[in-house]
Amino acid sequence: MARFIFITGGVVSSLGKGLMAASLAALLQARGYKVRLRKLDPYLNVDPGTMSPYQHGEVYVTDDGAETDLDLGHYERFTGVPARQSDNVTTGRIYQNIIAAERRGDYLGATVQVIPHVTNAIKSFISSDISPECDFVICEVGGTVGDIESLPFMEAIRQFRNEIGRGNSVSIHTTLVPYLAAAGELKTKPTQHSVRELTSLGIQPEIIVCRTEHPLPDTERAKIALFCNVRKEAVIPALDAKSIYAVPAQYSEAGLDAEVLRAFDLLDSAQTPDMRRWEDVLDRLFNPEGEVTIGVVGKYVGLPDAYKSLTEALVHGGMANRVKVNIRWLDAELFEHPEADIPAQLEPLHAILVPGGFGERGSEGKIASVTFARERGVPFFGICLGMQMACIEAARAAGVEGASSTEFGETAEPVVGLITEWMSKEGLQKREATGDLGGTMRLGAYPAALSGNSHVSAIYGGTEISERHRHRYEVNAHYRDRLEQNGLVFSGMSPDGQLPEIVERPDHPWFIGVQFHPELKSKPFDPHPLFASFIEAAVKQSRLV
Structure with missing residues (x-):
C-alpha cells in the first residue's frame, strides 16, 4: 500500500x-x-x-x-x-x-x-x-x-x-x-x-x-x-x-x-x-569548461516562467557539453520596428532559438531572426511556432509572395494553417477515423518517422521517435516540394506522411525546426538529444565569433 x-x-x-x-x-x-x-x-x-x-x-x-x-x-x-x-x-x-x-x-x-x-x-x-x-x-x-x-x-x-x-x-x-x-x-x-x-x-x-x-x-x-x-x-x-x-x-x-x-x-x-x-x-553545472550565449526570440520574454521547460532544457544541453548557457531574452516585437538594428542584436549570439507561442504578435520579428540565422550560418532551433516561422521564411525566400499562416488572418498562400483548411476530404476522413484531427488542439505524445539520412536521425540515433505536441496549426505539406527546392528539407513526418514534424537545412551548420516541444522531455541527468546537439553547435559557433 x-x-x-x-x-x-x-x-x-x-x-x-x-x-x-x-x-x-x-x-x-x-x-x-x-x-x-x-x-x-x-x-x-x-x-x-x-x-x-x-x-x-x-x-x-x-x-x-x-x-x-x-x-x-x-x-x-x-x-x-x-x-x-x-x-x-x-x-x-x-x-x-x-x-x-x-x-x-x-x-x-x-x-x-x-x-x-x-x-x-x-x-x-x-x-x-x-x-x-x-x-x-x-x-x-x-x-x-x-x-x-x-x-x-x-x-x-x-x-x-x-x-x-x-x-x-x-x-x-x-x-x-x-x-x-x-x-x-x-x-x-x-x-x-x-x-x-x-x-x-x-x-x-x-x-x-x-x-x-x-x-x-x-x-x-x-x-x-x-x-x-x-x-x-x-x-x-x-x-x-x-x-x-x-x-x-x-x-x-x-x-x-x-x-x-x-x-x-x-x-x-x-x-x-x-x-x-x-x-x-552539480559537477557538470558548476564546473563548466566554457560558455555560450543563446538568443531566445519570443513573445513572453518578460516572464521567464512562460518558458520554464525551455530554459531548463537549454541548461541541460549545457550540462551535456560541460558549458554554461547564458540566455538572452529578445522581444520579437522589437524586431518589427523600422529602426530596429537586428544584426546588432543578433551578431553577438552563438545560436538563435524561436520558441512556441500563439497569435500574430511578434511573428514578423521571429521571421526576421530566422532570416538572419539562415543567411549568416548561425545555429537555429525553431520549436512549434518557431518551425512554422522557418517554413514561412523559406517560402518567402523561394518567391512565394504573401506566404503566411491562417492563424494571422486570411492569406492567399497558407504555408501554415488548420489541418481542415488544406487537407483533402479523403485525408480528413482517414485521420478522423483514427481520432486525429489537427483542426483542434493536438495535445500529447505523437509518433514521427525520420528520414534515414537526415541530421535529426543522426541526433536521435534512429528513425522512429515520439514527442509531445501542443498546437492547433500545422505546416501545409502541399508546399513541401517548393520549400525543399529552396533547401528546407522535410526530414520528419507523421507516420501517415500527412503532417510535417521536422524540417532542416542540410547546407547549414545547424538549422532544425520541430513541430513538437522537445523541452518537455529533457532532464538534467538525461538531456534531450536535440538540445545537447544544439548547444554543441553553439559551442562550435562560439569559436568562430
Whole structure:
C-alpha cells in the first residue's frame, strides 16, 4: 500500500513547494523507493490550458495530452517519472465533473454539497491511478493555507488521513521565516500563525519546512518546534540555492528525507541515499569548461516562467557539453520596428532559438531572426511556432509572395494553417477515423518517422521517435516540394506522411525546426538529444565569433 505525503504552504505563495516536492521525491528515489507526484490546484479554471502565461507560467503537457501546472515539469525533471492526466486536478475540474454527474442523475436526487460530494471527489483523485509497486504518493496543494479556495482540499486531506490511518500519511507545511533587516532578526511568528491555521482545519503537520534567506539558528528552530508541536529536527531550514538542481542535496543535508522516513517509522530500515546522479549533475553545472550565449526570440520574454521547460532544457544541453548557457531574452516585437538594428542584436549570439507561442504578435520579428540565422550560418532551433516561422521564411525566400499562416488572418498562400483548411476530404476522413484531427488542439505524445539520412536521425540515433505536441496549426505539406527546392528539407513526418514534424537545412551548420516541444522531455541527468546537439553547435559557433 502506498503511503501519502501532503505538502501545503503558508504565509505567502511562491515558496517553492513544487521544487521541494520534486526534491523530496528525488531523495526517496535515491533511497530505492518508487514515487508518484501530483498537484491539487484550488483555482476554478478547469486546467491551465486557457490561462495566460503571464498569469500562470508555462502550460506543461503530458504524454497522454493533459495541459497541467508547470510544477509537473519539475516533478518529471527531478524524478524521470512521466506525469499523467491523473496527476493534476483543479477545483474547476472537480466541480465540472460533479455538476455533470448531478445533471446525469448520478446522485439520485440528493442535495449536492461540498461535504461529502466535493471532498469525496478530491479524495478519489488523491488515491486514483496508483500502481501497486508505488511506495510514496506526494501531493502538493497549490495556494496558501487560509485561502477560501483551498478549504475543500484541506478538509478532504483531513478526512483522507483519518481514513487511511495516521501512520500512512505525513503532512509537510512550508512557510516563510522573514528577516527584518532593521531589527537584524528572523521572525518565527508568521510560521506559528500559519501552522495554527492549518491545525485549526484538523491537520497537524509532522514536518515544517522554513524558507529563509538567512541561516536558521537552533534557538529559532527550537522555538518553532515548541509552538508548532513538532520535533526540533523536523523543522527543516530551506535557504536559497545556487541552482534548483542543488536543492535535493541541500534538503538531504538538512535531513528532510530522513524526517519523512522517521515519521513513517521507516528510517531504521531505509537504504543510505545514493546521490551519485545528482553529484554528477552539480559537477557538470558548476564546473563548466566554457560558455555560450543563446538568443531566445519570443513573445513572453518578460516572464521567464512562460518558458520554464525551455530554459531548463537549454541548461541541460549545457550540462551535456560541460558549458554554461547564458540566455538572452529578445522581444520579437522589437524586431518589427523600422529602426530596429537586428544584426546588432543578433551578431553577438552563438545560436538563435524561436520558441512556441500563439497569435500574430511578434511573428514578423521571429521571421526576421530566422532570416538572419539562415543567411549568416548561425545555429537555429525553431520549436512549434518557431518551425512554422522557418517554413514561412523559406517560402518567402523561394518567391512565394504573401506566404503566411491562417492563424494571422486570411492569406492567399497558407504555408501554415488548420489541418481542415488544406487537407483533402479523403485525408480528413482517414485521420478522423483514427481520432486525429489537427483542426483542434493536438495535445500529447505523437509518433514521427525520420528520414534515414537526415541530421535529426543522426541526433536521435534512429528513425522512429515520439514527442509531445501542443498546437492547433500545422505546416501545409502541399508546399513541401517548393520549400525543399529552396533547401528546407522535410526530414520528419507523421507516420501517415500527412503532417510535417521536422524540417532542416542540410547546407547549414545547424538549422532544425520541430513541430513538437522537445523541452518537455529533457532532464538534467538525461538531456534531450536535440538540445545537447544544439548547444554543441553553439559551442562550435562560439569559436568562430
